[in-house]
Amino acid sequence: MQQTITKLYKAVEQHCEGDSTGHDWWHIYRVVRLALRIGKEENANLELVEIASLLHDLDDWKLSADSGNYPNARNLLKENNFDQHTIDRVIEIVEQVSFKGAGVDTTPRCIEAKVVQDADRLDAIGAIGIARTFAYGGAKGRAIYTPDVKPQMHQSFEEYKKSGGHTINHFYEKLLLLKDRMNTETAKEIATERHKFMQLFLDQFYKEWNI
Protein backbone atom coordinates (compact mmCIF):
# COMPACT_ATOMS: atom_id res chain seq x y z
CA MET A 1 0.00 0.00 0.00
CA GLN A 2 2.72 2.50 1.01
CA GLN A 3 4.43 2.12 -2.38
CA THR A 4 1.18 2.93 -4.17
CA ILE A 5 0.62 5.96 -1.94
CA THR A 6 4.09 7.23 -2.90
CA LYS A 7 2.98 7.16 -6.55
CA LEU A 8 -0.03 9.26 -5.62
CA TYR A 9 2.24 12.01 -4.28
CA LYS A 10 3.87 12.40 -7.70
CA ALA A 11 0.55 12.34 -9.55
CA VAL A 12 -1.04 14.97 -7.29
CA GLU A 13 2.03 17.19 -7.52
CA GLN A 14 1.73 17.07 -11.31
CA HIS A 15 -1.99 17.81 -11.15
CA CYS A 16 -1.35 20.94 -9.04
CA GLU A 17 1.25 22.39 -11.38
CA GLY A 18 0.71 26.04 -12.26
CA ASP A 19 -1.88 26.73 -9.55
CA SER A 20 -1.82 30.31 -8.27
CA THR A 21 -4.97 30.20 -6.09
CA GLY A 22 -3.24 29.00 -2.91
CA HIS A 23 -4.28 25.41 -3.65
CA ASP A 24 -0.86 24.50 -5.02
CA TRP A 25 1.18 21.41 -4.24
CA TRP A 26 2.64 22.91 -1.06
CA HIS A 27 -0.86 23.44 0.35
CA ILE A 28 -1.54 19.74 -0.22
CA TYR A 29 1.83 18.82 1.28
CA ARG A 30 1.19 20.88 4.44
CA VAL A 31 -2.31 19.43 4.82
CA VAL A 32 -1.01 15.86 4.51
CA ARG A 33 1.65 16.51 7.16
CA LEU A 34 -0.77 18.21 9.55
CA ALA A 35 -3.45 15.56 8.99
CA LEU A 36 -1.00 12.76 9.78
CA ARG A 37 0.09 14.56 12.94
CA ILE A 38 -3.51 15.14 14.10
CA GLY A 39 -4.59 11.68 12.93
CA LYS A 40 -1.93 10.03 15.08
CA GLU A 41 -3.16 11.88 18.18
CA GLU A 42 -6.76 10.99 17.38
CA ASN A 43 -6.14 7.31 16.56
CA ALA A 44 -7.51 7.66 13.05
CA ASN A 45 -6.74 5.27 10.18
CA LEU A 46 -3.56 6.98 8.97
CA GLU A 47 -3.54 5.32 5.57
CA LEU A 48 -6.99 6.71 4.74
CA VAL A 49 -6.06 10.08 6.24
CA GLU A 50 -2.95 10.28 4.07
CA ILE A 51 -4.73 9.34 0.82
CA ALA A 52 -7.75 11.56 1.47
CA SER A 53 -5.67 14.60 2.38
CA LEU A 54 -3.56 14.08 -0.76
CA LEU A 55 -6.70 14.05 -2.92
CA HIS A 56 -8.89 16.49 -0.97
CA ASP A 57 -8.64 19.42 -3.44
CA LEU A 58 -8.51 17.54 -6.76
CA ASP A 59 -12.25 18.05 -7.31
CA ASP A 60 -12.89 21.10 -5.14
CA TRP A 61 -15.84 23.15 -6.44
CA LYS A 62 -13.67 26.31 -6.33
CA LEU A 63 -11.13 24.82 -8.73
CA SER A 64 -12.88 22.19 -10.80
CA ALA A 65 -15.89 22.69 -13.09
CA ASP A 66 -17.16 19.11 -12.82
CA SER A 67 -16.62 18.37 -9.14
CA GLY A 68 -19.88 16.61 -8.19
CA ASN A 69 -18.78 13.02 -8.50
CA TYR A 70 -15.08 13.50 -7.68
CA PRO A 71 -13.85 12.29 -11.12
CA ASN A 72 -10.19 13.32 -10.68
CA ALA A 73 -9.81 11.62 -7.31
CA ARG A 74 -11.66 8.48 -8.49
CA ASN A 75 -9.60 8.18 -11.66
CA LEU A 76 -6.31 8.59 -9.84
CA LEU A 77 -7.22 5.91 -7.32
CA LYS A 78 -8.36 3.53 -10.06
CA GLU A 79 -5.23 4.15 -12.14
CA ASN A 80 -3.15 3.23 -9.12
CA ASN A 81 -5.10 0.03 -8.52
CA PHE A 82 -6.71 0.89 -5.19
CA ASP A 83 -9.53 -1.52 -4.34
CA GLN A 84 -13.16 -0.38 -4.54
CA HIS A 85 -13.62 -0.36 -0.77
CA THR A 86 -10.68 2.02 -0.27
CA ILE A 87 -11.89 4.24 -3.14
CA ASP A 88 -15.37 4.49 -1.58
CA ARG A 89 -13.97 5.29 1.87
CA VAL A 90 -11.57 7.96 0.52
CA ILE A 91 -14.30 9.67 -1.53
CA GLU A 92 -16.60 9.55 1.50
CA ILE A 93 -13.92 11.40 3.51
CA VAL A 94 -13.11 13.94 0.79
CA GLU A 95 -16.76 14.89 0.27
CA GLN A 96 -17.06 15.87 3.95
CA VAL A 97 -14.08 18.24 4.01
CA SER A 98 -15.17 21.44 2.21
CA PHE A 99 -16.41 24.70 3.83
CA LYS A 100 -19.79 25.65 2.33
CA GLY A 101 -20.70 28.96 3.99
CA ALA A 102 -20.91 30.55 7.46
CA GLY A 103 -24.44 29.25 8.12
CA VAL A 104 -24.02 25.77 6.59
CA ASP A 105 -23.31 22.83 8.92
CA THR A 106 -20.48 20.72 7.50
CA THR A 107 -19.55 18.68 10.58
CA PRO A 108 -17.94 15.44 9.36
CA ARG A 109 -19.24 12.05 10.46
CA CYS A 110 -16.09 9.92 10.75
CA ILE A 111 -12.82 10.63 12.57
CA GLU A 112 -10.74 10.48 9.36
CA ALA A 113 -12.86 13.23 7.76
CA LYS A 114 -12.69 15.28 10.95
CA VAL A 115 -8.90 15.06 10.88
CA VAL A 116 -8.53 16.00 7.19
CA GLN A 117 -11.05 18.85 7.54
CA ASP A 118 -9.14 20.20 10.56
CA ALA A 119 -5.80 20.04 8.73
CA ASP A 120 -7.24 21.78 5.66
CA ARG A 121 -8.80 24.49 7.81
CA LEU A 122 -5.62 25.04 9.79
CA ASP A 123 -3.83 25.78 6.51
CA ALA A 124 -6.52 28.40 5.78
CA ILE A 125 -5.71 30.43 8.91
CA GLY A 126 -2.61 32.02 10.48
CA ALA A 127 0.22 33.58 8.45
CA ILE A 128 -0.03 30.99 5.69
CA GLY A 129 -3.80 31.34 5.63
CA ILE A 130 -3.47 35.10 5.14
CA ALA A 131 -1.00 34.61 2.27
CA ARG A 132 -3.26 32.01 0.62
CA THR A 133 -6.37 34.17 0.99
CA PHE A 134 -4.84 37.10 -0.86
CA ALA A 135 -3.38 34.78 -3.51
CA TYR A 136 -6.87 33.32 -4.04
CA GLY A 137 -8.47 36.77 -4.18
CA GLY A 138 -5.90 37.92 -6.74
CA ALA A 139 -6.36 34.83 -8.90
CA LYS A 140 -10.14 35.43 -8.88
CA GLY A 141 -9.84 39.16 -9.62
CA ARG A 142 -11.08 40.32 -6.21
CA ALA A 143 -10.20 43.61 -4.53
CA ILE A 144 -8.06 43.58 -1.38
CA TYR A 145 -10.53 45.75 0.55
CA THR A 146 -13.52 47.97 -0.22
CA PRO A 147 -14.53 49.73 3.01
CA ASP A 148 -18.26 50.11 2.28
CA VAL A 149 -18.87 46.46 1.29
CA LYS A 150 -19.78 44.54 4.44
CA PRO A 151 -19.29 40.79 5.05
CA GLN A 152 -22.20 38.39 4.44
CA MET A 153 -22.93 35.33 6.55
CA HIS A 154 -23.96 32.95 3.77
CA GLN A 155 -26.79 30.66 4.83
CA SER A 156 -26.60 28.27 1.90
CA PHE A 157 -23.87 26.68 -0.20
CA GLU A 158 -25.42 28.22 -3.34
CA GLU A 159 -25.16 31.73 -1.85
CA TYR A 160 -21.60 31.09 -0.67
CA LYS A 161 -20.50 29.84 -4.12
CA LYS A 162 -21.77 33.03 -5.76
CA SER A 163 -20.09 35.41 -3.32
CA GLY A 164 -17.43 37.63 -4.85
CA GLY A 165 -16.67 40.16 -2.14
CA HIS A 166 -13.28 41.69 -1.37
CA THR A 167 -10.67 39.59 0.37
CA ILE A 168 -10.81 41.27 3.80
CA ASN A 169 -14.47 40.18 3.98
CA HIS A 170 -13.37 36.59 3.59
CA PHE A 171 -11.80 36.78 7.05
CA TYR A 172 -15.26 37.43 8.57
CA GLU A 173 -17.18 35.13 6.25
CA LYS A 174 -14.89 32.15 6.84
CA LEU A 175 -11.41 32.42 8.33
CA LEU A 176 -12.25 33.86 11.76
CA LEU A 177 -15.04 31.29 12.18
CA LEU A 178 -12.76 28.30 11.74
CA LYS A 179 -11.15 28.27 15.21
CA ASP A 180 -14.47 27.37 16.84
CA ARG A 181 -15.29 24.80 14.19
CA MET A 182 -12.25 22.56 14.63
CA ASN A 183 -13.30 18.98 15.31
CA THR A 184 -10.32 17.68 17.29
CA GLU A 185 -8.60 18.91 20.45
CA THR A 186 -5.19 18.80 18.72
CA ALA A 187 -6.40 21.14 15.97
CA LYS A 188 -8.15 23.48 18.43
CA GLU A 189 -4.84 24.00 20.18
CA ILE A 190 -2.95 24.80 16.95
CA ALA A 191 -5.81 27.04 15.77
CA THR A 192 -5.65 29.33 18.82
CA GLU A 193 -2.26 30.81 17.93
CA ARG A 194 -3.09 31.13 14.23
CA HIS A 195 -6.39 32.85 15.02
CA LYS A 196 -4.67 35.41 17.23
CA PHE A 197 -2.21 36.19 14.47
CA MET A 198 -5.04 36.92 12.01
CA GLN A 199 -6.66 39.30 14.50
CA LEU A 200 -3.32 41.05 14.92
CA PHE A 201 -2.98 41.31 11.15
CA LEU A 202 -6.47 42.83 10.78
CA ASP A 203 -5.84 45.35 13.59
CA GLN A 204 -2.66 46.49 11.87
CA PHE A 205 -4.37 46.55 8.47
CA TYR A 206 -7.10 48.93 9.68
CA LYS A 207 -4.56 51.01 11.59
CA GLU A 208 -2.60 51.59 8.40
CA TRP A 209 -5.76 52.09 6.34
CA ASN A 210 -7.13 54.74 8.69
CA ILE A 211 -3.94 56.70 9.28
Ligand code: NI
Ligand atom coordinates in the same frame (compact mmCIF):
# COMPACT_ATOMS: atom_id res chain seq x y z
NI1 NI B 1 -7.45 22.35 0.71
